Amino acid sequence: MSESDCGHGVLLALDEAIAQYHRQLRPLPVQRAAPDVLRGQMLAQEVFAQVDLPMFTQSAVDGYALRSADTQAASAAQPARLPVVAEVRAGVEAAAPLAPGEAMRIFTGGRVPEGADTIARQEIVHRDGQHMLLAAALPAGTDIRPRGEELRAGARVASAGQRLHSGLIAALAMAGVGEVAAYRAPRVRVLITGDEISSAPAGGAQVFDANGPLTRSWFAERGYALPECRLVADTREELHAALREALDEADLVITTGGVSVGDYDLVRPVSVALGVKEIFWQVAQKPGKPLYFGLREEAGAQKVIMGLPGNPGAVLACLQVHVAEVLAALGAGERPCWRAGVLTAQLRADSREQLLRMRLALDETGRAQLTPLPRQASHMLSNMAQASALVRIAPGRAVQAGETAQWVALP
Numbered sequence: 001m002s003e004s005d006c007g008h009g010v011l012l013a014l015d016e017a018i019a020q021y022h023r024q025l026r027p028l029p030v031q032r033a034a035p036d037v038l039r040g041q042m043l044a045q046e047v048f049a050q051v052d053l054p055m056f057t058q059s060a061v062d063g064y065a066l067r068s069a070d071t072q073a074a075s076a077a078q079p080a081r082l083p084v085v086a087e088v089r090a091g092v093e094a095a096a097p098l099a100p101g102e103a104m105r106i107f108t109g110g111r112v113p114e115g116a117d118t119i120a121r122q123e124i125v126h127r128d129g130q131h132m133l134l135a136a137a138l139p140a141g142t143d144i145r146p147r148g149e150e151l152r153a154g155a156r157v158a159s160a161g162q163r164l165h166s167g168l169i170a171a172l173a174m175a176g177v178g179e180v181a182a183y184r185a186p187r188v189r190v191l192i193t194g195d196e197i198s199s200a201p202a203g204g205a206q207v208f209d210a211n212g213p214l215t216r217s218w219f220a221e222r223g224y225a226l227p228e229c230r231l232v233a234d235t236r237e238e239l240h241a242a243l244r245e246a247l248d249e250a251d252l253v254i255t256t257g258g259v260s261v262g263d264y265d266l267v268r269p270v271s272v273a274l275g276v277k278e279i280f281w282q283v284a285q286k287p288g289k290p291l292y293f294g295l296r297e298e299a300g301a302q303k304v305i306m307g308l309p310g311n312p313g314a315v316l317a318c319l320q321v322h323v324a325e326v327l328a329a330l331g332a333g334e335r336p337c338w339r340a341g342v343l344t345a346q347l348r349a350d351s352r353e354q355l356l357r358m359r360l361a362l363d364e365t366g367r368a369q370l371t372p373l374p375r376q377a378s379h380m381l382s383n384m385a386q387a388s389a390l391v392r393i394a395p396g397r398a399v400q401a402g403e404t405a406q407w408v409a410l411p
């Protein structure tokens, strides 16, 4: 295990913390239902088309179904003249096959009658009573969508680990997939600890709660149910009761605050008292050093506790970098997508890996340019109106402008 002693005691490297989530956590149980019922959840299986797509040979336009051979001699001077013997509406099969020398009126999505191999779109057709006139030859297959052109029954449409989003749900519906298996959505509880935290500060030493709105919004904007969230005082009794209930009812409990070394930092001792095993505490990152990851195994289920440090800047970084990985390990989300970008300013060295809020812009070649923002301290968040990327800066050495760094999109 990679650990560093950088003047803060022995801290776990950020990548090692991330590896621990994927080593320790199992995906949540699988449930089966219609894809749109499971929207937002991650597929637990490959999914295959139940039908050919298109399901039958269709007209791509409003026009006339006919045989290409009957148009081969057509010209402006001598148009092909065919009787329109029937109408094929979308959703209805022609009563009889198309005979040589005949045409049928047809509409977009209509099933091409047996015998027809071409559609003449109505803009190129002249109608004369019960006949249609066509002034040019049409190759076979014109404006036809052949059966199975897109997919054959049995072809794979989606893979395990993909999120059921609107476009994929529609693709599965088209392919006749009535039911899929997906990992159950996580039940999440949020506990905001701290005697000084209030939604309406009074008494001169209280502050507004930022972490509750931050955490709830973070989950909601990623398509998760809005987690239940409550303020908890810094007493062993109150935290014990709140954490016990949260662990009983949720798969993932997020706490903020109370996880450092102060006398009222009770999240870790109370977790131990509730049977939680500490997997790690303290990561070599800034902000978010006192991050805590604990696990309670019970009757085949895992209960996860992520103890986020109280500073709101640390909460933001830990949600983006750590909680997102936990959700991925639970089969409840995609792993954060880190990309390379170019720094526009030099940065001081720090003994911990830095997670910096930056402004992201694309240069004329489309390359990401990352500009550090002021007010980075972990108790500050007012640069969030300008921040669009969270950037990893490796510990130990100063970084020059023009160097490359990894970033993940904010929010």
Ligand SMILES: Nc1nc2c(c(=O)[nH]1)N[C@H]1C(S)=C(S)[C@@H](COP(=O)(O)OP(=O)(O)OC[C@H]3O[C@@H](n4cnc5c(N)ncnc54)[C@H](O)[C@@H]3O)O[C@H]1N2
Binding pocket: 192, 193, 194, 196, 197, 207, 208, 209, 210, 211, 212, 256, 257, 258, 259, 260, 261, 262, 265, 287, 288, 289, 290, 308, 309, 310, 311, 312, 314, 378, 379
């Ligand atoms: N002696 C040491 N002190 C501290 C260390 C250390 O290593 N040695 N680590 C520091 C670091 S780094 C961090 S980060 C913080 C984290 O401490 P806690 O997780 O125990 O968080 P609190 O002390 O409860 O709160 C920290 C800070 O954040 C404010 N806060 C908390 N919750 C909210 C909220 N919901 N909304 C807005 N602001 C909140 C709180 O008032 C404090 O100012 O510990 C350092 N100390």
Ligand code: MOO
Binding pocket: 285, 286, 287, 288, 289, 290, 309, 311, 313, 314, 378, 379
């Ligand atoms: O780790 Mo803490 O640097 O203040 O968030």
